[in-house]
Amino acid sequence: MGLGTSLYTSLSGLTASTHMLSVAGNNIANVNTTAYKRSQITFETQISQTLKSGSSPTDILGGTNPAQVGLGVRLGSIQKNFESGTPQPTGVSTNMAIDGNGFFIVENNGSRFFTRDGSFVLDRNFNLVMPSSGSRVMGYPIDDEFNVIEGVLQPLNIPIGIMTISEQTNNVNLSGNLNAGGDIGTRGSIIETQQMFSDAAATTDAVPGTALTSLFRADGTPLFATGDIISLEGATKGGAQVTTMKFEVGGAITADGVDDSGTTLQDLMDFFQHSMGVDTVAPDGAGVSLSGGVMTITGNYGEGNDLEIEDGNVVVNKGASPSIPFALSKTQSADGESSKTSFVVYDSLGNPLKTSITMVLEEKSDAGTRWRFYANSNEDTDVDTVIGTGTLLFDNQGQILGANDAQLIFNRDGTGAETPQAVNLLFDAPNGQITALQDDRDQISMILQDGSALGTLEDFTVSQDGSITGSFSNSLLRNLGRVPLAMFANNPGLVDVGGNTYRPSTNSGIPVIVSPTTGGSGKVIGRAVEASNVDVAEEFLNLINANTGFSANSRVISTTNQMIQELLSTVR
Structure with a gap:
């Protein structure tokens, strides 16, 4: 009975060592797999045989402990460790890593899966996809004004080299000095x-x-x-x-x-x-x-x-x-003292509209000076090139007090662009004000305008909150969408379905879709991928332990076999 028990327990030990070897070997095999999560194995005793029950103390005798013999080991659990791996920079704009507990959401043939592998690429239709399976990355789209529409998951599309935009000019900032010492x-x-x-x-x-x-x-x-x-x-x-x-x-x-x-x-x-x-x-x-x-x-x-x-x-x-x-x-x-400047503004289609402004000293008084501006543009679609006139008031320190009728009106009939187009002239913006001080010459210029010519999407970046920002050839930056993350109550409860993807199980909980940096989901790191969290040194230790356990259990089996042979010889 004792020899048989020993043989049985050693065989179960061999099986446990094999399991440990298998898990450690799989972890080492995936040490370079993007976002791989190492597996951890635990064991538990299988059966315990009680040879003698314990007894409680009495007035004249002390208590005794039970005498038990273990009958082997069995597999307790194998579960994944979902600690974040180290982000590895790649420089590729389509790559992303997660520093936190969230998962990217992908869709394949109408079924949704979840992944930590952010080594995405663009397919020929400019969809963001997983390179091996073609599963499309899901995210929040944008409306016509480039505002992110949260709550609606769609495949993320980033049409580099295809998407074009322009920006109508609404405001022009002017700066410089007008010579208050000139003639009226x-x-x-x-x-x-x-x-x-x-x-x-x-x-x-x-x-x-x-x-x-x-x-x-x-x-x-x-x-x-x-x-x-x-x-x-x-x-x-x-x-x-x-x-x-x-x-x-x-x-x-x-x-x-x-x-x-x-x-x-x-x-x-x-x-x-x-x-x-x-x-x-x-x-x-x-x-x-x-x-x-x-x-x-x-x-x-x-x-x-x-x-x-x-x-x-x-x-x-x-x-x-x-x-x-x-x-x-x-x-x-x-x-009359004059100062001229020319600049370009843009209509809603991105057409450049060359504009000239002439400032003329109109009045001097003890309170300050008044200047009148005359604006003209040959891009106005009617014959009249006059697009506006107004006045600027300055105090006796040469500082601007305000402007009247500081707006240009462009007629764009027959061009397909928005018409009429109003452009505000800002002479007292915080980043550059016009002054009227005594000087040898007048010099004013446009320092900023909020319009832009036609531009093509050239590149994009992904910020920590998952926002995808496109960079256009006209230097404009616009939202292209947002990458949300899925959260689960119990990450180890997810089912690994291969290809670095998971699906929910009854014990993982349902996915909760949140924006990155919220709810513990973590932040998204652009132009990087997450490395495996396998610790090679630890896995080698596990291999040594598995080998040692296997050898020891094999020695028990060989010793048991010798004892059985000796027993049989004694009987003969």
Whole structure:
């Protein structure tokens, strides 16, 4: 009986050593497996045989302990150790590691699984997937405004090189100094034409309502005919050349590249006013007028608004049978301290809109100075290039007190972009204010604007809270989604289904989806993967223990066998 028991217990010991060897060997085999969790094995006694019961103490005898003989060992449990492995940087934007207790959520053929392996890649459809199985990583998508929609799990899609965005400009910050020691603007440019008549006999002065086909020189020569193209090119404003514009004589535009049309002298006068960027809202008397048959173009105050239009700048049918309709003369130049700057803003489609602003000293007083700005843009889709005017007030320390009507309005009809587009001018932003101090020169510039041209998604990063932020070629950063994590009440209760993935069991609890860094889920580390948590030194110790146990139990079996043989010999 004793020898048989010894043989049985030693055989169970051999089995236990084999189990220990198997677990240690599997841990060592997966020492380089991404996010592998080492298995731990425990044993327990199988059966205990009581040879003699214990007794309690009496008045004359002490108590005795029970006499028991163990009948072997059996497997207690094999469970995984879910301590986090060390994050290993990879530099790959699609890779992620978890420093905490959470799990990534993946989907395969409609079934959800959970993994700590964040060695994800992008497939040809730009879905974030596990490279071996193609299981898609689930996360929170974004809406049209790039806001994350929590609570709705969808496959994460990151279309690098495909997604494009632009940003409409809403605000422009301007900074610099205006020379408060300059002269106040008191007059604008004046440019006059020769006298025009409404009859060939040159007896009746032309009036605004006179038909363009009924305009005559003093010698009776007609100025225009229906279909004539009048080009304004080479004229300057504040020393900068004005964009060429064309006007067609007639009720509608019939030729390519023409900006405006009309039938009366008033229509042509409006064309000159708009194309030269003369602002009639400002209270300086600027505009285009007609008196005694003479057309007068009066510019705005300020040297930066000074107009130059020579005879050859207004041409009829240039390139075919060109003629010069007007004899132009400049009778007055603009004065007034001025500062000019140009910058680019963007419409809702990312189209660049070049804009120029001229600041003119309008008033000086004991309280400070007042400046007026004049804004123009040739990108405005109507003929009028004026897009705004307003004033800036400064105290007697040169510090800005405020601005009035500091908004530009762009007409974008027919472009597909949002229209009209309003752009706010910020002259007193915390990161750069305009001052009006005595200086040798004026210098203002745009230091910031919140719009951007068209840009393509080039790269992305994943932050600790799981947010995926895309980097576009136009330097914009936008949310592309968020990676949530799943939490379980009992991680060792998960069932390992291979491929570094798990599924819930009755003892793991149901998955609770949370955002990273909350509820103990841990943080997400981008451009890294989690290493195995196997301790090779410890596993080698387990191998030695398994080998020692196996050898010892084998020795017990061989000794038992010798004793049985000796017993049989004695019987014979």
